[in-house]
Amino acid sequence: MSWKSLIHLLSFYLYYGTNRDMKSLKNYNIILTTYALVRNDISKFKDMAFDTIILDESQNIKNVESKSPKSVMLLEAKHKFALSGTPIENSLF
DSSP states (O other): OOHHHHHHHOOEEEOOSSOOOGGGGGGOSEEEOOHHHHHHTHHHHTTOEEEEEEESSGGGGOOTTSHHHHHHHHOEEEEEEEOOSSOOOSOOO
16 A cells, blocks of 8 residues: 555544544544643543654653643553654753
C-alpha cells in the first residue's frame, strides 16, 4: 500500500474549543489538540491508551515541575515522540 493510499484511510479529530467530545475520539486515527487542553482534561485522557503520541514544539514541556509536562507523562502510549526546532539545552530529560 502506498502512502498516498494510506492518507485516504486516516481520519482526524480536532479536540479543541467548547464542544470537545471524548466519546468521538475512538473513531479517529489522529487526534490534534493543545498542551493546555491535555493539561485541563488529563483526568479524561489518562484512562485512554494510544498507539503513538507526537508532541510538537516540545519546549513547552521543558519545565518538568509544571503541570503540562506532568500531564503529558501520564498519557499511555506504545510510542512517544517529542519534536522541536529549538536546540536541546541543558538536559535530554
